[in-house]
Amino acid sequence: MSTRTFGNEDQLPRVPLPTLEESSERFLEWAAPLLTADELARTEAAVAAFRGPGGPGQRLHQALVEYDATEGVHSWLDTFWPSRYLGRRDRIALNANFFFLFKKSPLGQIERAAGLVAAAVNYKLQLDDERIPPAVQRERPLSMEQNKFLFSTTRIPGAVQDTVRVPYSEQWPGPSQARHIAVFFRGNIFHLDVLGPDGRPYTLDDLAAGLEAIRKAGATPAAPDTAVGHLTTKARAEWAASRQTLTAHHPGNAAALDELETALFLLDLEDITPTDTQEACDQLLYGNSGNRWFDKAVSLIVFEDGTAGINIEHCGLDGTTILSFVDTLLGSSPEEHSAQSGAVPQGLPDIRPIEFVLDSDLRADIQAAGEAFAAYGAATATTILSFDDFGGNRAKQLRVSPDAFVQLAYQLAHKRAKGLTGATYESIATRQYRRGRTEAMRVVTPEVLRFVATLDDPTADAATRRAAFRAAAEKHVARAKQCQSGQAPEQHLWELQLIQKRRGEELGVTEPLDLYDSPGWVKLRDDYLSTSSAPSVNIEYFGFGSTSSQCIGIAYVLLPDRFNLYLSTPRAVADGLYTFVDRLREAVYELQDLLATETPEN
Known part of the structure; x- marks a missing residue:
């Protein structure tokens, strides 16, 4: 391994390019917990039309495969990142x-x-x-x-x-x-x-x-x-x-x-x-x-x-x-x-x-x-929340990933504050790859839905609640590892959409693509919570704005001995933010108490 700053760049592995089939299946899996049966059926039909033999997805993906193999291209995301960041037309401030x-x-x-x-x-x-x-x-x-x-x-x-x-x-x-x-x-x-x-x-x-x-x-x-x-x-x-x-x-x-x-x-x-x-x-x-x-x-x-x-x-x-x-x-x-x-x-x-x-x-x-x-x-509402008696060490004492613990606390607090479980984004770093940046993780899983429902089920005993928490936490860790390994669907499918916008006529893909108007695509990307962490003893807080009209942006500093959050949302829905903060404070302590009573036999 080179000790020069940029000495390892050319030796780093390339960002894996998932197959169209892999991303299609993962997309359906990730979107399903947010959808009704009818919405899921409509989304499945749109995916089938997109990915099927001779379908537009095949041609768009093949163009991406060829681009990824082009000399001088470092990653299939080389064009995606400028399109994503430099293509946005609203204010960046x-x-x-x-x-x-x-x-x-x-x-x-x-x-x-x-x-x-x-x-x-x-x-x-x-x-x-x-x-x-x-x-x-x-x-x-x-x-x-x-x-x-x-x-x-x-x-x-x-x-x-x-x-x-x-x-x-x-x-x-x-x-x-x-x-x-x-x-x-x-x-x-x-x-x-x-x-x-x-x-x-x-x-x-x-x-x-x-x-x-x-x-x-x-x-x-x-x-x-x-x-x-x-x-x-x-x-x-x-x-x-x-x-x-x-x-x-x-x-x-x-x-x-x-x-x-x-x-x-x-x-x-x-x-x-x-x-x-x-x-x-x-x-x-x-x-x-x-x-x-x-x-x-x-x-x-x-x-x-x-x-x-x-x-x-x-x-x-x-x-x-x-x-x-x-x-x-x-x-x-x-x-x-x-x-x-x-x-x-x-x-x-x-x-x-x-x-x-x-x-x-x-x-x-x-x-x-x-x-x-x-x-x-x-017109932006913000607030901070600080725990000086909870941090990563406490989560590890309770035998759980610190990030999984706080993400599940967010889900529980959001359901109690707003009455629903909504799409949640978490940024996952992928810098182990050549020019790697981040991958988009979607936090809501069937296990999360069961966990939230179980915690608010008055008939569920402590052992049942703990089991629901453990299952959701394990699924969270597994999905994070999937994202870290470059096996996530959203940015791949998004880049295919961008390829059509750039090269659709040349590729013979000019028709409207139902996938990108499907309930699954729309709901998966309509954030209710947008989250990202920045662990460092040198910073007190990290922060950014929310990403949609109902979104709460959550930037968190999770250290071994403390947990600080900066939260933002449009002022029009500020009441939901303040209620969320109250429920989150309660959830962090409730989940600690729940896990602290666990015995090895449980």
Whole structure:
């Protein structure tokens, strides 16, 4: 196994491509618990027509098999990921970007920010030299490809599909040679060099002096109609049109965008102190959009009191990669990072404002975007939930997978809160494969339905309830392993749908495909719960927005000794969220009590 960051990529196994028959059968199995008998029959008919001899599924799948075998293609998902992430047309702010709230620090804003910048620069220099050790799972290396999206990476809005401006690409070979970051303060934007002319990093004192100078230079808040960051909150095609207008208006605007897009990363200095942890989380997810550039891959955010976190643009970066990055940033002191990077005193770094030339129409556009996003944020309900007396160790004492325990608690709480069991998504990492990212796991199984029903059956005794829990937990673990091994149906069938949209005429598949209008496809993907975990001692909370009008987004940090959750849903259905939280709190303790009374004979 190579110790170079990207040294194992070509030796990693390819993501398995399931057969059409395998994905069809799994899809029916996964959808069935959500369907009535009539809905299942209609879905089975649609699947049969799709997968049958000479059916459209056969032609679409064969095209995918041929694509997977094409020279230069690393995975059958190579086109899927850009289509999935860059093809979405709604706003990415709050809807797609995610955040981590870092563990607390005694440092004030300037010192904390300077330390984070120094640590990130150190990581960047090590990455350039491929000195970041490859991540390993069960003694097998994981793909590190996503690390190429950490620095100088920016999503560019497009009318039909977005693109990404990124190093390590044909357009921009090798690591980024940029020496600056972009700093936002009170809606004002500044260029700040973090590497000197010879490529050596500035010291912590130099960086702190630069940040102090920026706070002074940006002391007057930008007018709401001049804070161009608001535009990055718009739906993607609308933002693309605004960006085109912005660059056409004045040549200086293209230069300003270039400085932002090539910056190694963003640093957002906030002039507020969050009143509590939940406000800190909310601010990290969808705070002052005039002081953000949501298209930037990495935005470090530091509040007035030194509270800090990170906001991530999701198209090229998943949670596991960011966790490794954050763990490295916070795992050593700023002084250690600075020394390791070879920082030398160079005086005050180069600082200059990044400014846009605006007319009345652009100002009105910016103002409207800021107001619309503020309203969108206000229409989102969020809350946090923390258990300091339950964690992974307790679940293991009870002889159950920690993730299975909390996922079953979610199901029980949701049924009690909303009166139904709905489609539930869980993200499963697949980085053991070449360019592997995640697989879509669907949590609801027949065993889950029986477990939920049994727990609320007054005639069921404790042994029966425990047996129902154990069966559901075992099924959960088995399905997670299936997903980890690349044997899941949803993304495969979704890519076949996308192939028809891209190449249907060429392949002779132009007819409507009933599968994708079937009750099974619609219900399986209509999330009531959207869940993802991020275990790290260096973060307090992890969070993202909900994915549909009735969905509760659940981002959870499950550690050996604690369990923290950030939950979100549209405000119109906020009562359901708050009831769910109450039922979840009860369920976690109820299930512990149930399993704690178990004896070996049970």
